[in-house]
Amino acid sequence: MSADASTSVNYLNHDRSIKSWLLTLDHKRIGILYLVVISLVFLGAGILALFIRLEQIAPGQDIMGPDAYNQIFTIHGVLMVFAFIIPAIPAILGNFVLPMQLGAKDVAFPRLNLLSFYLYVGGALIVLSALLVGRIDGGWTFYAPYSIRVGDSILFVTMGVFVMGFSSILTGVNFIVTIHKMRAPGLTWNRLPLFVWSLYSTAIVQVLATPVIGITVLLLFLERLLGIGIFDPALGGDPVLFQHFFWFYSHPAVYVMILPAFGIISELIGTFSRHRIFGYRFVALSSIAIAFLGALVWGHHLFVAGQSALASTVFSLLTFLIGIPTGVKVVNWVVTMHQGSIQLRTPMLYALMFLILFSIGGFTGIMLGVLPIDIHLHDTYFIVAHFHYVMVGGNVIAALGGLHYWWPKITGKIFNETLGRIAAGLIFVGFNLTFFPQFITGSRGMPRRYYDYPVEFESLNQLSTYGSWVLAAGMFLIAGYLLHSLFKGKKASANPWGSLTLEWTHTNRLPIPHNFERTPIVTRGAYDFHLAKDLFKDEPSGNGVDSHQVPDLEQEGRPEA
Amino acid sequence: MAEASTVTADRPKHLHPHFVSSEQQFDAAKMGMWLFLVTEILLFSGLFVAYTVFRIWYPEVFSHSAELLDWRLGGLNTIVLLASSLTVAMGVHYAQTNERKKLVRALILTICFAAVFMIVKYFEYTGKFAHGVFPGVNFDPHGTAGGHDYAAYNIPFAAQFFSIYFVMTGVHGLHVLIGIGLFSWIVIRANKGHFSSEYYTPVEITGLYWHLVDIIWIFLFPLLYLI
Numbered sequence: 100m101s102a103d104a105s106t107s108v109n110y111l112n113h114d115r116s117i118k119s120w121l122l123t124l125d126h127k128r129i130g131i132l133y134l135v136v137i138s139l140v141f142l143g144a145g146i147l148a149l150f151i152r153l154e155q156i157a158p159g160q161d162i163m164g165p166d167a168y169n170q171i172f173t174i175h176g177v178l179m180v181f182a183f184i185i186p187a188i189p190a191i192l193g194n195f196v197l198p199m200q201l202g203a204k205d206v207a208f209p210r211l212n213l214l215s216f217y218l219y220v221g222g223a224l225i226v227l228s229a230l231l232v233g234r235i236d237g238g239w240t241f242y243a244p245y246s247i248r249v250g251d252s253i254l255f256v257t258m259g260v261f262v263m264g265f266s267s268i269l270t271g272v273n274f275i276v277t278i279h280k281m282r283a284p285g286l287t288w289n290r291l292p293l294f295v296w297s298l299y300s301t302a303i304v305q306v307l308a309t310p311v312i313g314i315t316v317l318l319l320f321l322e323r324l325l326g327i328g329i330f331d332p333a334l335g336g337d338p339v340l341f342q343h344f345f346w347f348y349s350h351p352a353v354y355v356m357i358l359p360a361f362g363i364i365s366e367l368i369g370t371f372s373r374h375r376i377f378g379y380r381f382v383a384l385s386s387i388a389i390a391f392l393g394a395l396v397w398g399h400h401l402f403v404a405g406q407s408a409l410a411s412t413v414f415s416l417l418t419f420l421i422g423i424p425t426g427v428k429v430v431n432w433v434v435t436m437h438q439g440s441i442q443l444r445t446p447m448l449y450a451l452m453f454l455i456l457f458s459i460g461g462f463t464g465i466m467l468g469v470l471p472i473d474i475h476l477h478d479t480y481f482i483v484a485h486f487h488y489v490m491v492g493g494n495v496i497a498a499l500g501g502l503h504y505w506w507p508k509i510t511g512k513i514f515n516e517t518l519g520r521i522a523a524g525l526i527f528v529g530f531n532l533t534f535f536p537q538f539i540t541g542s543r544g545m546p547r548r549y550y551d552y553p554v555e556f557e558s559l560n561q562l563s564t565y566g567s568w569v570l571a572a573g574m575f576l577i578a579g580y581l582l583h584s585l586f587k588g589k590k591a592s593a594n595p596w597g598s599l600t601l602e603w604t605h606t607n608r609l610p611i612p613h614n615f616e617r618t619p620i621v622t623r624g625a626y627d628f629h630l631a632k633d634l635f636k637d638e639p640s641g642n643g644v645d646s647h648q649v650p651d652l653e654q655e656g657r658p659e660a
Numbered sequence: 661m662a663e664a665s666t667v668t669a670d671r672p673k674h675l676h677p678h679f680v681s682s683e684q685q686f687d688a689a690k691m692g693m694w695l696f697l698v699t700e701i702l703l704f705s706g707l708f709v710a711y712t713v714f715r716i717w718y719p720e721v722f723s724h725s726a727e728l729l730d731w732r733l734g735g736l737n738t739i740v741l742l743a744s745s746l747t748v749a750m751g752v753h754y755a756q757t758n759e760r761k762k763l764v765r766a767l768i769l770t771i772c773f774a775a776v777f778m779i780v781k782y783f784e785y786t787g788k789f790a791h792g793v794f795p796g797v798n799f800d801p802h803g804t805a806g807g808h809d810y811a812a813y814n815i816p817f818a819a820q821f822f823s824i825y826f827v828m829t830g831v832h833g834l835h836v837l838i839g840i841g842l843f844s845w846i847v848i849r850a851n852k853g854h855f856s857s858e859y860y861t862p863v864e865i866t867g868l869y870w871h872l873v874d875i876i877w878i879f880l881f882p883l884l885y886l887i
Binding site: 203204205206207208209211268271272273275276277279280281306307308309310311313314315317318321322325326327328329334335336337340344613618 | 676677678680684687688689691692695696698699700702703704705706707709710713714794795796797798816817819820823824826827831
């Protein structure tokens with residue numbers, strides 16, 4: 100399609116000043132700003148995780164005392180949940196890709212988008228300043244009354260979470276309006292890429308749930324500052340009310356984390372199976388179903404918090420229902436692969452990993468929704484393993500898959516496919532080695548959130564710590580070859596994977612500032628791979644037909660068009 | 661796939677480059693504001709739930725404590741806010757009919773009403789503080805005023821009522837202040853002639869915001885002052 104000379108104007112080279120980056124209104128540049136900052140947060144919080152595992156390598160005190168351990172797992176949790184997992188996919192990849200997938204020039208409110216970014220940075224800095232000001236403790240859930248009494252910089256953490264919540268809300272509002280109002284001519288709801296559907300349902304949850312955490316942390320803030328007695332039982336308040344408020348947001352927030360991951364997996368499985376997504380409408384609408392069902396299950400976090408037996412039973416039953424739309428997705432993805440012709444490129448490896456890891460995380464989640472099992476496993480390492488299988492095995496794996504998939508569009512460069520596969524393998528092995536033993540220690544009764552543990556858990560904990568090193572090696576390898584590709588990587592073609600969504604088919608190798616030379620008119624679905632031969636004709640780049648032969652072959656022996 | 665040529669007809673100044681038409685831009689802005697209002701309702705919903713929980717637990721404490729709130733001042737504020745909603749609606753109308761002077765006048769009236777609301781609120785708050793009616797642990801009512809012996813209101817859980825009162829009206833008052841700021845900015849722009857029947861989006865969506873601030877007060881007033 101569009102010709103691309105190395106001298107042509109694109110979104111990276113049209114203005115290179117620092118100011119043009121820091122004050123940019125371009126959704127693609129804002130996505131890159133997020134990528135840089137969120138990656139730094141991930142690095143920091145990931146290193147903290149390595150320290151947590153190192154302390155657990157043997158019983159007793161190894162490298163830090165209980166107080167330091169409490170602070171480190173708290174800041175690890177707060178940063179990973181609020182500053183990494185929640186914004187990662189929507190803010191980085193969503194920002195970069197969404198308007199292009201819609202055939203739009205930008206999101207509906209570009210200035211609001213930039214404001215979201217700075218609110219996010221501000222919130223993250225406030226959270227980090229808590230570390231400098233004093234102690235924080237109590238985990239990422241800051242349950243009252245513990246969070247009211249212990250630690251002296253919880254005020255900063257809650258304030259930071261409040262500010263980052265605003266960033267999340269504004270991004271959600273922006274995306275919903277963009278998807279409603281900015282679609283290109285012919286791009287009907289039934290032709291939308293599934294990543295768009297997933298960002299849409301994510302945005303609904305962001306808009307409906309995040310304000311509640313806003314008011315909750317505001318009340319906690321005031322509780323701590325003025326002792327307003329809403330949550331503190333010593334003053335006549337109700338700590339269970341805090342848990343209800345907190346999980347009314349934080350359970351739906353789990354779907355803010357996983358729904359965009361589903362979207363990426365749909366893109367990857369469609370593209371690399373070279374087949375239309377089986378049951379497209381079911382996959383699309385199951386995201387919406389999850390968004391709404393997800394708002395009704397928060398009580399399953401309160402089974403042992405003094406909630407009535409009737410409420411617990413109802414919440415337990417509703418929790419099982421979530422399994423249905425999620426199962427619909429997984430089954431449809433598997434059928435799509437069964438019908439298609441699979442190319443095992445690096446992004447597709449992440450999609451396959453996702454199917455395995457997320458299924459384990461999902462099924463253990465259903466287990467934990469069963470009342471008697473939850474009472475046994477509550478606050479054990481089984482929970483830790485479960486949510487890491489969902490959050491890392493689901494969200495992070497999908498985010499990595501998405502980052503690899505869109506990397507050629509973001510940077511115009513191809514990463515090293517061989518190293519990519521090795522890193523994917525390291526991550527899969529390292530992840531399972533880290534977290535699978537925790538299912539076992541947890542089911543045998545090892546409680547979470549302690550720096551110490553009985554001797555009988557030593558070998559499994561050592562295994563887990565070794566796994567964390569393998570996982571870290573995989574992550575650093577990814578960072579290494581991606582950064583290397585920026586400088587030394589081969590030039591990608593405009594559509595190296597042979598995808599059919601607009602960001603690949605209708606933009607240059609590096610998109611121009613307003614994405615499209617002409618507004619596209621859409622005449623087909625996002626996964627009509629049966630049309631691929633007609634669409635690409637004899638165009639060498641991006642027909643996807645020959646790309647399965649060897650890694651790195653996109654550009655070899657092929658002139659730049 | 662076919663490609664449409666970009667519309668390059670003369671674009672009005674207010675039309676941002678990423679929109680195709682003024683209608684698209686207006687619809688997007690309006691939808692964005694409605695979604696934002698949904699988040700505002702959910703923000704306050706947490707406070708309404710807290711109110712409901714504590715009211716169900718301590719109903720007599722709540723009705724007793726509410727006697728300390730002066731329904732006449734609350735009523736005055738209700739009237740003032742309703743009037744300001746009317747002037748905002750008139751402002752939107754004048755923007756649509758290109759009556760700049762009337763638009764500016766309506767918006768300045770709105771700001772005045774909002775200011776009256778905040779002044780009344782100031783006297784209500786300081787009146788409470790003077791008699792030791794603070795939220796939470798600092799709650800220590802004393803002295804007499806308006807026929808009330810404040811010390812008689814120092815009963816268990818009365819502090820929760822006043823915590824909820826101060827947080828709800830405080831967050832609401834913050835929204836009123838933000839509204840005053842927004843309308844001041846819009847008055848300046850209206851004076852410069854930025855708005856016309858072709859383009860009055862900021863007037864319209866700030867008006868929507870203001871109506872929400874009004875509606876929330878309509879719920880706060882009876883819940884806190886009357887029942």
